[in-house]
Amino acid sequence: MRFETVSRTHVGLKRKINEDNLLVRSAAGLFVVADGMGGHEAGEVASARIVEALGALARVTPDEISACLGHVNRGLRDLAEEGGEKRTIGSTVVGLLIDEAQALCFWAGDSRAYRYRDSQLVPLSRDHSLVNELIEAGMIEAERADEHPNGNVITRAVGASDTLRLDIEAGEVRPGDVYLLASDGVTRMVPDPELRAALGGAQSLHEVADGLVWSVLQRGAPDNLTLVLIRVA
Template identity: 55%
Template sequence: MGFECVTRTHVGLRRKVNEDSLLECTERGLWAVADGMGGHEAGEVASAMVVEALAGLPITSNLEADTANAVSAMIRVNQELIVLARSDIHPRTIGSTVVGLIIRDGQYRCFWAGDSRAYRVRSGVIRQLTRDHSLVQELVEAGMIAPDEAHNHPNANVITRAVGAAETLIVDTVGGDARPGDQFLLASDGLTRLVDDGEMRDEMAEFEPSEAAGKLLDAVLVRGAPDNVSLIIIKVV
């Protein structure tokens, strides 16, 4: 089983610093997107720490062990970020969302904390693999707002979980089979807030990963790109 992979990241049109970080280890079957928060370059530091910890993981042939190692690494970085934040003259939250993907022998595992997302496109059908850790997602699930109200909700940027946000970090995981022809998309909310699932599906179903990634990034820029935007497309071949 092999992979085609393409990455894109852009500071956007309103931010001065790109606080997103990407991990692309295609030869190891490991990818991740981290979206930092904290301002004044703190978010950039946090997302870089997340990616560096994942890049340093030992990779085995055991998918469950690799997933457990990734989760443990995120918990370790969580504690490091809390210590870093407390050492500042003005204590604050320094954190990062993360969404990661591991593929081994026809199986995948996603792990995540926050609202960066993973999708799979198979036979022209897109499926969101992750569930946002966000206030608006909780409101949707409680029936307090409709799903189509989530994007424009005034609290759309409020996340309820991130690496570095609280003493205890729970990293969610999900898995399934990975087949030739499947495409996986990892993305920060800079993409998913401006491009809906149907548009992502259409671009990925019609075009090869490199062209699809470019078209998705262009769509965000045309729509004003108020945030950093990052994405990784992985095609199983």
């Protein structure tokens, strides 16, 4: 299967270090965005370890991806314990493994995956966040999620706990499908209707990517921002 891919990453306008990382392995059908956890030490190390480990996989299968991320998780837990200090070194991860039969989405945290098909934008991932858990429990309305004081609290990440819980879901893939992977530095600033409009325009993927980065920067870009766009040929 052939792909057209475009990726962008930017430190944003408020942060000094870009803790995001991305991976594009078109030949293997593997695409990943990792967002080092803001406010924690060495978030850039955590996201880099994820993409380096996945980039080095000889066999790219769902089982190998899960095992790889589990190994990275253990390594980050060990790293966090060095020196006897209690700290967290972690990163969200969202990825796609695409072949002729299916598109497999895997994730931990609040970096997101979307599919655009037939003028519809469909979320493939669900945020592992405190706010999303409150929404699913019916305790707050989705429309008020952005106002919640704990809107940046995530409940899963690579390196956040001794055992990594990775969500994995598979779906049909069709020629012409466009997939978007993005860190929350993008999705917090560009709502889903705008993402759908951008992906549904007559622009090239390069123009779409540049337009999304421009939109985030115009709105202050308080966080690092990273995106990967994939069109299935």
